[in-house]
Amino acid sequence: MSLIVQKYGGTSVGDAELIRNVARRVADTYRAGNDVVVVVSAMGKTTDDLIDLAGRVADREHPREMDMLLTAGERISGALCAMAIEDLGVPAMSLTGSQAGILTTAEHGQAEIVDIRGDRVRTGLTEGKVVIVAGFQGVSPDSKDVTTLGRGGSDATAVALAAALDADVCEIYTDVEGVYTADPRIVAGARKIDEISYEEMLEMSVAGAGVLMARSVEFGRRYGIPIHVRSSFTGDMGTWVKEATLEEAIIRGIAHDSSEAKVTVHGVPDKPGVAAALFEPLAAAGINVDMIVQNVSRDGITDISFTVPASSIETARDVAISVSTDVGAGGVDVDEDIAKVSIVGAGMKSESGIAARMFRILSEHRINIEMISTSPVRISCVVAGSDLHEAVNSLHDGFETEMAPAIEGAP
Amino acid sequence: MSLIVQKYGGTSVGDAELIRNVARRVADTYRAGNDVVVVVSAMGKTTDDLIDLAGRVADREHPREMDMLLTAGERISGALCAMAIEDLGVPAMSLTGSQAGILTTAEHGQAEIVDIRGDRVRTGLTEGKVVIVAGFQGVSPDSKDVTTLGRGGSDATAVALAAALDADVCEIYTDVEGVYTADPRIVAGARKIDEISYEEMLEMSVAGAGVLMARSVEFGRRYGIPIHVRSSFTGDMGTWVKEATLEEAIIRGIAHDSSEAKVTVHGVPDKPGVAAALFEPLAAAGINVDMIVQNVSRDGITDISFTVPASSIETARDVAISVSTDVGAGGVDVDEDIAKVSIVGAGMKSESGIAARMFRILSEHRINIEMISTSPVRISCVVAGSDLHEAVNSLHDGFETEMAPAIEGAP
Numbered sequence: 067m068s069l070i071v072q073k074y075g076g077t078s079v080g081d082a083e084l085i086r087n088v089a090r091r092v093a094d095t096y097r098a099g100n101d102v103v104v105v106v107s108a109m110g111k112t113t114d115d116l117i118d119l120a121g122r123v124a125d126r127e128h129p130r131e132m133d134m135l136l137t138a139g140e141r142i143s144g145a146l147c148a149m150a151i152e153d154l155g156v157p158a159m160s161l162t163g164s165q166a167g168i169l170t171t172a173e174h175g176q177a178e179i180v181d182i183r184g185d186r187v188r189t190g191l192t193e194g195k196v197v198i199v200a201g202f203q204g205v206s207p208d209s210k211d212v213t214t215l216g217r218g219g220s221d222a223t224a225v226a227l228a229a230a231l232d233a234d235v236c237e238i239y240t241d242v243e244g245v246y247t248a249d250p251r252i253v254a255g256a257r258k259i260d261e262i263s264y265e266e267m268l269e270m271s272v273a274g275a276g277v278l279m280a281r282s283v284e285f286g287r288r289y290g291i292p293i294h295v296r297s298s299f300t301g302d303m304g305t306w307v308k309e310a311t312l313e314e315a316i317i318r319g320i321a322h323d324s325s326e327a328k329v330t331v332h333g334v335p336d337k338p339g340v341a342a343a344l345f346e347p348l349a350a351a352g353i354n355v356d357m358i359v360q361n362v363s364r365d366g367i368t369d370i371s372f373t374v375p376a377s378s379i380e381t382a383r384d385v386a387i388s389v390s391t392d393v394g395a396g397g398v399d400v401d402e403d404i405a406k407v408s409i410v411g412a413g414m415k416s417e418s419g420i421a422a423r424m425f426r427i428l429s430e431h432r433i434n435i436e437m438i439s440t441s442p443v444r445i446s447c448v449v450a451g452s453d454l455h456e457a458v459n460s461l462h463d464g465f466e467t468e469m470a471p472a473i474e475g476a477p
Numbered sequence: 478m479s480l481i482v483q484k485y486g487g488t489s490v491g492d493a494e495l496i497r498n499v500a501r502r503v504a505d506t507y508r509a510g511n512d513v514v515v516v517v518s519a520m521g522k523t524t525d526d527l528i529d530l531a532g533r534v535a536d537r538e539h540p541r542e543m544d545m546l547l548t549a550g551e552r553i554s555g556a557l558c559a560m561a562i563e564d565l566g567v568p569a570m571s572l573t574g575s576q577a578g579i580l581t582t583a584e585h586g587q588a589e590i591v592d593i594r595g596d597r598v599r600t601g602l603t604e605g606k607v608v609i610v611a612g613f614q615g616v617s618p619d620s621k622d623v624t625t626l627g628r629g630g631s632d633a634t635a636v637a638l639a640a641a642l643d644a645d646v647c648e649i650y651t652d653v654e655g656v657y658t659a660d661p662r663i664v665a666g667a668r669k670i671d672e673i674s675y676e677e678m679l680e681m682s683v684a685g686a687g688v689l690m691a692r693s694v695e696f697g698r699r700y701g702i703p704i705h706v707r708s709s710f711t712g713d714m715g716t717w718v719k720e721a722t723l724e725e726a727i728i729r730g731i732a733h734d735s736s737e738a739k740v741t742v743h744g745v746p747d748k749p750g751v752a753a754a755l756f757e758p759l760a761a762a763g764i765n766v767d768m769i770v771q772n773v774s775r776d777g778i779t780d781i782s783f784t785v786p787a788s789s790i791e792t793a794r795d796v797a798i799s800v801s802t803d804v805g806a807g808g809v810d811v812d813e814d815i816a817k818v819s820i821v822g823a824g825m826k827s828e829s830g831i832a833a834r835m836f837r838i839l840s841e842h843r844i845n846i847e848m849i850s851t852s853p854v855r856i857s858c859v860v861a862g863s864d865l866h867e868a869v870n871s872l873h874d875g876f877e878t879e880m881a882p883a884i885e886g887a888p
Contacts, residue, residue, distance in 0.1 A: 083533075124564040128563050130570070131556045134552060141548070147534075149535035152537070
């Protein structure tokens with residue numbers, strides 16, 4: 067008998083019929099002799115609808131109350147799932163994040179899980195019940211207030227619960243078949259990846275692969291919980307995220323991210339303290355800087371470029387202009403039409419020339435590289451947004467033979 | 478400085494604009510120097526929508542999960558009200574029934590309030606906040622599960638909270654101006670009642686006046702909390718429900734109820750134990766019998782008629798037929814087209830001839846009386862459903878002079 071944590075996203079519980087589907091899958095898993103804990107997101111557009119309502123009753127932001135509001139969403143989908151499962155003759159019980167003992171920091175809207183008590187979850191399992199836990203939410207033991215975990219929070223709930231309960235596997239059900247070698251909406255020949263290491267998945271997530279957020283992968287890695295990303299609409303095997311196996315692919319996949327924008331400060335006097343003068347106020351403004359590139363200095367003058375989420379670009383520009391004036395730089399340019407394309411693969415560590423091949427492929431397609439950054443298992447290039455489609459496709463073609471073949475029988 | 482509990486019903490928080498209205502009223506009350514606790518129902522049709530969703534995911538009833546589901550409704554309206562109030566610069570905080578310490582029995586869907594801790598409500602008030610409490614819901618200390626209070630539950634939450642906090646007044650905001658001498662949809666000349674005693678209001682509620690449920694009135698009476706029923710759309714005074722003042726009106730108002738049906742068992746042998754044989758199984762089936770009339774026996778044979786909620790009529794008929802066979806009665810008739818009309822007034826106790834006048838007025842309008850029941854401050858007659866309109870109007874006309882005049886300036 068195994069203990070399985072299953073997480074169903076908003077599209078998987080989007081309406082009554084889909085919830086009945088989820089219930090059948092859960093009941094089958096239970097009847098196969100497993101203990102089952104189910105983590106649910108809010109139904110489809112519920113969260114957006116509630117955010118919209120909040121915008122119509124109040125002009126300012128009220129984080130504590132926004133969390134009280136939004137957490138109603140998973141409470142609703144959780145109760146409905148429990149009903150649908152019980153209707154199939156399988157005992158079930160839904161719990162809020164607070165009831166399940168998901169303890170978090172007190173930062174509303176972006177709380178972090180600090181501990182999971184899980185007493186009521188364990189009691190429910192002991193009583194032979196399927197236990198449904200509302201994802202994305204918890205409670206701060208300090209303020210006693212309800213909190214939400216921010217984007218990807220339901221995945222984090224599922225993996226953290228799996229770790230706390232020492233589950234055998236955490237299954238993430240979603241509306242795609244798994245993790246792909248590239249985004250199938252961009253690359254027609256993209257293939258589902260059968261297995262990927264935590265390290266590679268982390269890099270893929272950070273580089274823009276939206277199917278699994280980095281913090282969930284990090285939880286899985288830290289506690290050694292295998293994560294199985296799979297479709298809630300088919301019974302097919304998806305992608306296993308787990309410890310690296312012996313054989314490593316040189317390139318696991320291509321990720322991309324078009325949600326960032328680039329700021330360049332021109333004509334910066336190349337002297338100590340200039341970078342700090344720029345990035346300290348950005349950090350203080352809560353802006354998440356991704357890539358930073360400083361040109362080689364010429365005549366004591368350099369340029370500094372960095373990327374930030376497009377949603378933060380206004381603030382980032384203001385900070386950059388202010389600092390530019392202070393340090394006597396030449397000026398500030400903003401480019402919102404950029405995209406980042408990355409190749410990820412643990413085998414890169416022991417293989418030389420991968421970066422050179424990447425740059426060659428891009429240049430052969432007349433794609434200009436604006437910025438470059440690397441990690442031991444990833445190389446990222448910033449290109450013009452209009453080049454994104456061709457960049458991803460040409461790299462996928464170019465590294466086709468280095469990517470692991472699809473396992474026989476997998477779709 | 479007073480402590481005021483305000484309760485807003487579903488129609489008063491039906492959309493974003495209405496919630497902003499509620500927030501303005503609450504902010505005004507707070508800025509006038511009062512401590513304010515707000516109890517909210519779910520927005521308009523939210524509860525119906527959730528019940529509908531439940532019906533689509535499950536065929537059977539799952540009371541625990543239904544309560545988890547429905548309680549999302551007041552959580553949403555509570556959080557939205559808190560945001561709207563804070564937006565006006567008044568500190569506010571919403572609490573679920575559980576967080577507010579509303580402790581109930583464990584009967585899902587029809588729990589009774591057994592205690593109110595209210596620690597977090599008091600703390601919030603001490604911190605200078607308006608505290609919003611989700612109505613209609615609580616938590617069972619035994620099962621630790623979330624419960625709902627059933628129909629009129631938000632009013633019960635408000636009055637019980639007012640009692641627990643020793644509030645100066647409990648204001649029930651609704652979509653009508655107060656309690657009327659008769660239903661204004663039926664009687665054009667119906668007047669708002671300025672003051673009514675707990676005892677009279679209890680009888681009005683039981684007799685069908687839907688504006689306030691009997692158990693809320695009972696809470697107010699037991700703990701001496703004045704209840705002010707008023708409109709959330711105007712600033713006008715509504716109806717005060719409080720201890721009787723010295724001067725009592727003979728007739729306070731006319732109530733009616735067309736939600737019941739009548740069952741008659743004919744040709745019942747008039748011997749001990751027959752009534753018990755009929756009403757014990759009805760009670761065991763959870764059917765709430767209202768009026769019971771047994772005819773004067775003739776030749777050892779009698780008829781027994783009783784009224785039940787129309788929603789229970791199928792079960793009541795089956796029980797009656799079964800008992801009828803067992804005791805050798807002649808047969809069972811069901812009449813679903815009935816209505817009950819009642820006159821209520823504490824002054825009746827010291828005034829004779831009121832019942833006779835009521836019967837006279839009905840007979841003058843050729844309205845047949847099918848059943849009669851009385852209490853010290855109420856006389857109720859069952860008539861044909863088609864006679865209801867004329868019965869209520871003729872009684873309102875006939876007792877016009879006995880009803881308290883409207884206070885000068887009141888609408």
